[in-house]
Amino acid sequence: MPSKPSPITMDAVYTAPGYLFRRMQQIAVSIFVEECSAFDLTPVQYAALVAIHTHPGIDATRLSAVIAFDRSTLGNVIERLESKALIERKPSREDKRVKLLYLSKSGATVLRDIMPSVERAQVRMLQPLKPADRKTLLALLTQLVDLNNEASRVPLRAEDALEHLGKAG
Amino acid sequence: MPSKPSPITMDAVYTAPGYLFRRMQQIAVSIFVEECSAFDLTPVQYAALVAIHTHPGIDATRLSAVIAFDRSTLGNVIERLESKALIERKPSREDKRVKLLYLSKSGATVLRDIMPSVERAQVRMLQPLKPADRKTLLALLTQLVDLNNEASRVPLRAEDALEHLGKAG
DNA sequence: CCGATATTGTAAGTACACTGTCAATCTACA
DNA sequence: TGTAGATTGACAGTGTACTTACAATATCGG
Numbered sequence: 384m385p386s387k388p389s390p391i392t393m394d395a396v397y398t399a400p401g402y403l404f405r406r407m408q409q410i411a412v413s414i415f416v417e418e419c420s421a422f423d424l425t426p427v428q429y430a431a432l433v434a435i436h437t438h439p440g441i442d443a444t445r446l447s448a449v450i451a452f453d454r455s456t457l458g459n460v461i462e463r464l465e466s467k468a469l470i471e472r473k474p475s476r477e478d479k480r481v482k483l484l485y486l487s488k489s490g491a492t493v494l495r496d497i498m499p500s501v502e503r504a505q506v507r508m509l510q511p512l513k514p515a516d517r518k519t520l521l522a523l524l525t526q527l528v529d530l531n532n533e534a535s536r537v538p539l540r541a542e543d544a545l546e547h548l549g550k551a552g
Numbered sequence: 553m554p555s556k557p558s559p560i561t562m563d564a565v566y567t568a569p570g571y572l573f574r575r576m577q578q579i580a581v582s583i584f585v586e587e588c589s590a591f592d593l594t595p596v597q598y599a600a601l602v603a604i605h606t607h608p609g610i611d612a613t614r615l616s617a618v619i620a621f622d623r624s625t626l627g628n629v630i631e632r633l634e635s636k637a638l639i640e641r642k643p644s645r646e647d648k649r650v651k652l653l654y655l656s657k658s659g660a661t662v663l664r665d666i667m668p669s670v671e672r673a674q675v676r677m678l679q680p681l682k683p684a685d686r687k688t689l690l691a692l693l694t695q696l697v698d699l700n701n702e703a704s705r706v707p708l709r710a711e712d713a714l715e716h717l718g719k720a721g
Numbered sequence: 722c723c724g725a726t727a728t729t730g731t732a733a734g735t736a737c738a739c740t741g742t743c744a745a746t747c748t749a750c751a
Numbered sequence: 752t753g754t755a756g757a758t759t760g761a762c763a764g765t766g767t768a769c770t771t772a773c774a775a776t777a778t779c780g781g
Contacts, residue, residue: 391663393606393618393710396599400677401580403693405595406620408577410697410704411570426574427767430565437562444729449562451575456768458731480729480776494560508569511699512692520692523685524572528579530680535579536769541562596737613759622738649746649759705739
């Protein structure tokens with residue numbers, strides 16, 4: 384038999400996983416920006432810097448796959464990082480369509496210096512939980528994000544980053 | 553003694569809670585929009601409709617507190633809901649600054665009809681986990697969001713919604 | 722070698738998410 | 752009463768996040 388429709392209450396919103404994820408994302412960004420205010424970097428800009436540091440000469444398309452970030456939006460992020468002189472873009476000689484991304488000297492400095500603040504932010508996000516619960520939550524989230532990877536519009540493709548070092552495919 | 557700085561790797565990004573929250577939010581929105589595509593409603597628009605349904609005659613400021621959503625952005629959301637004729641705005645007689653929000657007839661219909669799709673979306677987000685793990689994750693997330701409430705720029709103030717029914721404060 | 726197809730960067734359009742600022746208006750205190 | 756301070760909605764500005772579309776360029780099949 385079909386179940387009766389539940390009454391529509393705010394509680395239905397507050398207990399929904401989707402609401403909790405949105406709320407937690409708000410909180411996480413807020414804490415990150417606060418801890419890293421001295422560096423004027425957003426979480427996404429930070430992730431991009433790390434990826435470019437790890438994969439010098441990566442192009443925008445691969446970068447988007449490596450940080451699971453929308454390709455079109457990434458254009459704006461790259462633009463901002465370039466205008467802050469944290470990265471440099473050089474045209475590829477092999478493929479005239481491609482612009483290769485490199486950390487600038489000041490980009491490398493900023494990345495090195497921001498690490499403690501980022502670390503503090505990550506700690507603060509989970510601080511209210513008991514240590515054992517932090518581990519549990521992190522493990523479950525990691526699992527869930529991994530298993531849901533294909534459900535997002537921009538699946539993570541970490542291995543794509545290696546392609547620019549000789550086409551292994 | 554001070555600890556040595558860790559080497560900067562993508563793994564530091566992938567295992568950071570902040571990254572996982574962002575990723576999970578991406579996935580959650582993607583699933584929601586997909587399940588509810590027939591209704592052309594975003595998660596925030598849905599939350600706003602529920603809150604207006606639960607608190608008819610609420611104003612924008614209180615609505616923002618009830619769904620923990622930035623007040624300025626909410627203006628645009630309200631505008632979109634109004635242009636889709638899902639809600640109505642009426643000037644308050646007591647306070648000429650205030651515009652009171654009400655569900656329109658079609659707004660009430662849409663809200664009723666979208667519920668099963670929303671429910672499906674919420675289930676899908678946690679589907680990859682074992683049932684016991686879903687409960688654990690939800691419990692920990694609820695706890696964390698609650699304890700971190702003040703850390704966000706827009707803390708949830710569920711009780712604010714009641715104020716428009718006679719100033720209790 | 723050439724045309725179909727794919728990739729790359731870019732841009733326009735929509736929607737969230739936050740920061741400020743501002744005028745109109747309301748409230749409370751002196 | 753009258754004005755200082757708070758509240759309300761509106762707007763401008765930045766940045767994330769996604770969609771679709773497009774031109775330039777590469778690559779592959781015939």
